[in-house]
Amino acid sequence: MTETQVLDRERIRTLFDLRSSYNARAGGDFTADPYPAWRRLRESGPVHEGTVHELTGYPGTALFQGLPEPDRPHYSAFSHAALDQAYRNPEVFASSPEAVDTTTVSGVTNSMLSMGGDQHRRYRALVQPSFVPAKARWWITNWIEETVHSLIDGFAGEGRAELNVDFCAAIPVLTITGGFGIPVGQALDMREALNRPMEIVEMLRPVVAARREAPQDDLISVLVEAELKDEDGTTHRLSDAEIYSFALLLLFAGSGTTWKQMGITLTALLQRPELLAQIKDDRSKLRPAIEEALRWMPTDPMFSRFVTRDVELEGTRLPEGSVLHLCLGAANRDPARWDRPDEYDITRPMRASFAFGGGPHICLGMHVARAEISTGIGALLDRLPNLRLDPDAEPPRYIGMYERGVTEIPVVFG
Template sequence: MTTTLDISRVRELFDLRGSFLVQTGGGYSDDPYPAWHRLRAQAPVHAGTVHELTGVAEPLVFHGLPHPDRPHFSAFGYEVCSAAYRDPVTFASSPDAVGATGAIGTDSSMLVMGGARHRRYRGLVQPSFVPAKAQWWIRNWIEETVHALIDEIAGHGRAELNVDFCAAIPVLTITGSFGVPVAQALDIRAALRRPGAVVEILAPIVAARREQPADDLISVLVQAEYTDDDGVTHRLSDDEIYSFSVLLLTAGSGTTWKQMGITLTALLQRPEILRAVNEDRRLLRPAIEEALRWSPTDPMFSRFVTADTEFHGTPLPAGSVLHLCIGAANRDPDRWERPDEYDIARPPKPSLAFGSGPHTCLGMHVARAEMLTGIGALLDRLPNVRLDPDAEPPRLIGMYERGATAIPVRFD
């Protein structure tokens, strides 16, 4: 694969502080964790949204927001967030938790489905995202993408890793799995707010795979079958495939990029840990898992309350929104010692970085494969990589989509 990415366009589309992400709090540059620690210590559940309780006054948009006509509550502890995830009947992933209907996009994907319909649709695509399929993703798309990107920077002695490396990997991986050429990858990213434009790119590919399947994800989707309650066998419609594709692009191309940048920032700012990972590559996996716990890129997701209930001492009326601050939950001192410390040697415990329950992130194993392959190859080929002492060091910013600013490095 020869990459033909327009780097200036990549930087525009993947700027945490740019117009694309400003509505989610991309301009927030403080450390939210002290406020979250305080809130968690005060009570399991608070009235209000996470950003308001953190001290951000301007309205923000994210999962479960803004919904100004609904009461809002927020939870900050591990047990309370985990309990909500485990009760999808009371705490639904969407206002209606119904099947996929309406316009193409994430609002009509299985992200908003509930119950048997969600289980059926998820079961169709899940086989392509189980741990055993990680090598399929690595072999077909991830490995080639990673090494092509390193080829472009290896001879320069310095680089910016967050956008020029991390951001490009998931976009090229996902679009590659769709059969989209590299030249069109950024067109898809730019079109995510206009799903119709994504359909224009995907429609001929879906049609071609219905005629002649290949070894890619679109072929898996067009061949997937399910049996309804009457025993009738169905395949996914074109619109259902488009909605799932938009969901995968929206969820996968942003989160993995930012989480990889967070992990690299954590390692590069701690040379002793980076040295240990370089000397023993088996430590890379726990380094990634610890970064997911320590600073998940999406530190909040929401659930819609379906019936009047009392939850950890707080009455929640039907129709209200419960925001689960998983960033705070992942640093709950009742579950982890020294929770603010990035410690790759801590005993492993599941965190909520990928959610929990029926809507656990479908692509989490692909995301892990991208991060393991990308960071591992970077350290293999640029073993002397380090932060550029002459450049501004990276910082973690953002409210609902947290990530690193530019990660300038040298490896000469």
């Protein structure tokens, strides 16, 4: 029995079920379909005053990037054109209201995610080479493939499985912690401590120290050996605090989004057995199936920007200091860009969507995410004959407000 097969399934369920208390703050208990409301909002105007969840009708407080910020005016954009303008103007629509202090470690907001301008460009350039498309094979060979097949080994002989927790949720967290050099036994400890960053720092401290002494072929070694060029032209190696901030961001993003998107994609295909059969016979169709799922239902359908000066966006005046919430989910179904946008159609002409955001902050790990999803679904099709939804179990449902995913994915095979 491999290490991945002895992962605590109930603990994974607590950490990765959107309905659990661990995920409730992002609106994990939202079970309605938000897309009809987003369509009405987009049709009535590209930009509205208020937050996305308030305008959608979510009855409660939902926290996410750019929220709650109770002392600032809030606006939300729903059209593709409005989001395109905001992403193309990062000086006016900034990722953070203030500069990031890299000498301390205080969580994900104190990382590259919140940096802007030259600071963001310099820090992103350090890790970008490890996340370009050509590096996908490095991730697949070192961590993804072994994790995927080890997980399948755990249920392949049973004839049935629950793929959201037993498969989708485990792959990304094991991939990113494997890239850190963290053993499988500590992977869930690290994920659970996301809201307690200093605990993660303590887990990483001996790894960083060891890699400074003897670098290996992993992500922490990349960070340890990276050289940052300051604004005055001098270079220096990253401090421990800078490495910890990078690692916190990569753990948050790497283990917190891909599992949901993989579950969304897998569910969309399982609900369309004829399409799943076509992909099994012709794997060239898997990539457009993944890209269409990203457009049709991105797992994080909203991110926010801070308005740095008075500006007009698509006819709405936004005051300096306000927060603009970019509803990626609505923009990705804008009929001004896609025909029949509410349909999941893998044959449509492929056009770039905002599934991974846009502009300078476009998702760093998007190619790794694609590699995880394609490797995972491909392996399921290779190893589980006649894979299908369990007809005797409750079918999966799409849920969540600012983090969208699916409930259990019960399948049978053989």
